[in-house]
Amino acid sequence: SSHPTRRVDYGNRGMTLEDDLNTTNRYYREQHIALIHKKPTPLQIVNVDYPKRSAARITEAYFKKPSTTDYNGVYKGKYIDFEAKETQNKTALPLQNFHEHQIQHMQQVKEHGGIAFIIVKFSSNNEVYLLDAQFLFKFWQEQQDGGRKSIPKHTFVSNGFLIPQSYRPRIDYLKAIDQYYL
Amino acid sequence: SSHPTRRVDYGNRGMTLEDDLNTTNRYYREQHIALIHKKPTPLQIVNVDYPKRSAARITEAYFKKPSTTDYNGVYKGKYIDFEAKETQNKTALPLQNFHEHQIQHMQQVKEHGGIAFIIVKFSSNNEVYLLDAQFLFKFWQEQQDGGRKSIPKHTFVSNGFLIPQSYRPRIDYLKAIDQYYL
Ligand SMILES: [Mg+2]
Numbered sequence: 418s419s420h421p422t423r424r425v426d427y428g429n430r431g432m433t434l435e436d437d438l439n440t441t442n443r444y445y446r447e448q449h450i451a452l453i454h455k456k457p458t459p460l461q462i463v464n465v466d467y468p469k470r471s472a473a474r475i476t477e478a479y480f481k482k483p484s485t486t487d488y489n490g491v492y493k494g495k496y497i498d499f500e501a502k503e504t505q506n507k508t509a510l511p512l513q514n515f516h517e518h519q520i521q522h523m524q525q526v527k528e529h530g531g532i533a534f535i536i537v538k539f540s541s542n543n544e545v546y547l548l549d550a551q552f553l554f555k556f557w558q559e560q561q562d563g564g565r566k567s568i569p570k571h572t573f574v575s576n577g578f579l580i581p582q583s584y585r586p587r588i589d590y591l592k593a594i595d596q597y598y599l
Numbered sequence: 600s601s602h603p604t605r606r607v608d609y610g611n612r613g614m615t616l617e618d619d620l621n622t623t624n625r626y627y628r629e630q631h632i633a634l635i636h637k638k639p640t641p642l643q644i645v646n647v648d649y650p651k652r653s654a655a656r657i658t659e660a661y662f663k664k665p666s667t668t669d670y671n672g673v674y675k676g677k678y679i680d681f682e683a684k685e686t687q688n689k690t691a692l693p694l695q696n697f698h699e700h701q702i703q704h705m706q707q708v709k710e711h712g713g714i715a716f717i718i719v720k721f722s723s724n725n726e727v728y729l730l731d732a733q734f735l736f737k738f739w740q741e742q743q744d745g746g747r748k749s750i751p752k753h754t755f756v757s758n759g760f761l762i763p764q765s766y767r768p769r770i771d772y773l774k775a776i777d778q779y780y781l
Pocket residue numbers: 483486487500501
């Protein structure tokens with residue numbers, strides 16, 4: 418048995434982090450502040466129909482594991498790269514939210530002189546933090562060495578930036594970039 | 600009536616430009632030279648099946664017009680962005696290969712201090728050129744003012760770089776970046 422249509426539950430707060438980031442990035446583009454896009458979801462296309470008088474229709478495809486992060490672009494001449502995650506967990510971000518490939522990707526970003534970070538929303542109290550990728554690498558390594566399987570909330574509080582939320586832009590994360598990286 | 604499976608004709612030369620660029624980018628990543636990826640094809644997903652004991656299956660989706668270019672990444676701290684095109688035309692690259700959105704995207708890349716260019720393969724004689732996006736902008740503008748609908752081959756010869764092709768990497772376009780931009 419299968420469920421033909423997925424209903425998306427946006428929760429009490431209305432918008433998802435992804436919606437808010439898309440709106441923020443559109444604002445940054447329209448205001449000529451930065452050029453940052455979400456990448457399309459990677460899919461494995463298996464079958465395509467080419468009807469005579471209408472658009473090509475994909476009839477079989479599957480989600481692929483992403484080999485990079487979801488967002489990248491350019492700001493003040495700098496290459497920007499990040500992954501966004503939302504959690505219901507009140508005290509930590511579970512590392513199972515990331516794939517090995519994404520960690521390696523962010524390590525390479527830094528190696529080549531780019532700026533890499535994560536944006537994490539703790540849904541329970543609607544706080545959004547920016548945290549430099551070095552902290553993710555540290556906890557990822559510790560997990561591989563048998564340590565804890567999450568990044569504690571206090572790491573975000575102590576080493577990250579609480580991003581102010583407002584109407585336009587919704588999540589002004591470039592403020593944190595200005596302070597932390599530039 | 601419809602044709603359920605598309606057969607892809609790779610032509611006499613064997614590999615497509617996209618294949619060669621993917622191989623080249625993998626080489627650049629593995630050798631720690633640069634971090635450049637092709638973005639996934641943007642799709643509009645209409646219907647997804649969630650079978651009980653197997654992977655989610657997309658049963659209806661359509662190709663979307665891309666709002667950005669196909670390739671981006673970071674090289675020596677610089678943001679890199681480009682579009683790749685292949686043409687059978689011997690004397691010019693038809694501008695119909697581009698969308699307005701892609702032109703605007705490349706203009707914004709330059710505005711924010713990134714490096715934007717096109718890589719074009721003239722299949723008839725297997726020549727591959729890198730051309731800075733400024734030339735594309737000029738011909739795009741001229742077309743909108745009623746001018747020619749293509750970029751002449753001699754613009755590539757005079758103002759672009761003929762990219763040397765070999766086994767590893769197949770299409771060493773970063774050589775042109777070093778000479779032209781850095
Ligand atoms: Mg993701």
